Amino acid sequence: MRITKITGIHISIPLSVPYKLSRVYGTVTDAHAVVVRVETDSGLVGYGEADPHPPFTADTVPGTLEAIRDHLAPSLLGADACEINRLEGEMDACLDGHLMAKGTLDMALFDLTGKSHGIPVHALLGGKMRDEILLSFPLGSSTAADDMQIIEERRKSGFRSFMAKMGRNPVNAEIERVAGLSDRYANEIHLVADANQGWTRDEGEAFVKGARGSILELVEQPVAADDVEGLKRIREKSSIAISADESVVTEEDALRLACMEAVDVFSVKASKNGGLTKARRIVAIADAAGLQYRMNSMLEFGITQAALLQLGAVSKALIPSGHAYMSTLRMADDFTDFRGRLGDGYARITDTPGLGVTVHEEKLSQYALESFVVQ
Ligand SMILES: [Mg+2]
The missing domain is CATH 3.20.20.120 (Enolase-like C-terminal domain)
Incomplete structure (x- = not known):
């Protein structure tokens, strides 16, 4: 199951009620995420998500998008999506840090591997x-x-x-x-x-x-x-x-x-x-x-x-x-x-294959602020 195309999407959705955090984080009104859609030659699609919230960690939305688009996604194109351990090493070898960017792709690989075997990730x-x-x-x-x-x-x-x-x-x-x-x-x-x-x-x-x-x-x-x-x-x-x-x-x-x-x-x-x-x-x-x-x-x-x-x-x-x-x-x-x-x-906890969650593509489009495709 070879990876043929990776799409990255920056989305933002408001919180129902503003969230008062600590002195360090202030009050938050909107949540931002970077979603990846990983497509394969089998027709199966896997999804991952990154949730940068500076200064919680060093990760930011622009940094996560760039890390995936310019470094991580090109290193995964053509690879077997089920070889998660090997691909983790390849991602670590091509870029230091950027854990959230790597994490979103890792989630998508687990989603794809589970789906391809018809079993849940657990x-x-x-x-x-x-x-x-x-x-x-x-x-x-x-x-x-x-x-x-x-x-x-x-x-x-x-x-x-x-x-x-x-x-x-x-x-x-x-x-x-x-x-x-x-x-x-x-x-x-x-x-x-x-x-x-x-x-x-x-x-x-x-x-x-x-x-x-x-x-x-x-x-x-x-x-x-x-x-x-x-x-x-x-x-x-x-x-x-x-x-x-x-x-x-x-x-x-x-x-x-x-x-x-x-x-x-x-x-x-x-x-x-x-x-x-x-x-x-x-x-x-x-x-x-x-x-x-x-x-x-x-x-x-x-x-x-x-x-x-x-x-x-x-x-x-x-x-x-x-x-x-x-x-x-x-x-x-x-x-x-x-x-x-x-x-x-x-x-x-269910036995739905992969990560066990359905992504509504029309809502990704509705909340998208920017996106890119690597293929
Ligand atoms: Mg905490």
């Missing part, structure tokens, strides 16, 4: 360990009273796990917020927090001390991505699990965090980590180190989410407090049918 990866994964719903940077409104509304549709965005308001206000939610929801919901690099080491330490004994099960990325020593210091003072997200982009990052015993959990993302091939190695490093992982997302559409669902299906040490497969629910629209997988607070 079967290619050794078979699923579960049929559904608990969803965690995000709470923007806010107060306990505002959170409760969203929690009450979402509980009606089955959500029982929530992720509070922090790192924007004073730490004392966040401790009060967690205390308010603990008083109201003890033993009723799972709660995790994500500070998105918003705190200093001292603020992070003050937070985990103040939140001790609360219902909070995990604190993600309290300090800057490159402050691994800070993560370790906060972890040593915390009774709550500490997770790395922005700090774990590459496999080398994962090894360093594991060797330094800096965190308890890795936040794994199909686009951030460079596709399924590379994300799977990060999961393997966590397994070897006895760490757990949270299957997580950025502002993503259905292809990246479907790829991550395949990885969640086959990975053993998922944290019990919920995973981020609800990104498409926060968009005004999606160009896939992924949200049909979500219901009663769970993401369902």
Whole structure:
């Protein structure tokens, strides 16, 4: 099954409600993605998605488009789409970095390989360990009273796990917020927090001390991505699990965090980590180190989410407090049918071949800002 044509499309779709993140990321109103369509001489088509959100990682939309158009796509033309491991090496050899650009093509190769064998990607990866994964719903940077409104509304549709965005308001206000939610929801919901690099080491330490004994099960990325020593210091003072997200982009990052015993959990993302091939190695490093992982997302559409669902299906040490497969629910629209997988607070794993998601081409055209073809 030879690759004959690769199309890259930059799309943008507004969020249903603006999303208040940390001091580092501000408030986001629109989500951008780069979608690739990989065509083959068999007639089968595979899809991948990249989700650059600077300064989350070094990836940008223009950089991702250029990396695919000028470097990665030409290196894949004529190759057998099923030789994913070999093609990963070729992509790494022709261009340093650019994990999201490589990730979108890696997803498309898995999609094609699964489709060509008539099996889901989780079967290619050794078979699923579960049929559904608990969803965690995000709470923007806010107060306990505002959170409760969203929690009450979402509980009606089955959500029982929530992720509070922090790192924007004073730490004392966040401790009060967690205390308010603990008083109201003890033993009723799972709660995790994500500070998105918003705190200093001292603020992070003050937070985990103040939140001790609360219902909070995990604190993600309290300090800057490159402050691994800070993560370790906060972890040593915390009774709550500490997770790395922005700090774990590459496999080398994962090894360093594991060797330094800096965190308890890795936040794994199909686009951030460079596709399924590379994300799977990060999961393997966590397994070897006895760490757990949270299957997580950025502002993503259905292809990246479907790829991550395949990885969640086959990975053993998922944290019990919920995973981020609800990104498409926060968009005004999606160009896939992924949200049909979500219901009663769970993401369902199916046996549909490939990544298991249908892409609506007319919606890709509707939301396209620019595109290119390499053939
Ligand atoms: Mg995060």
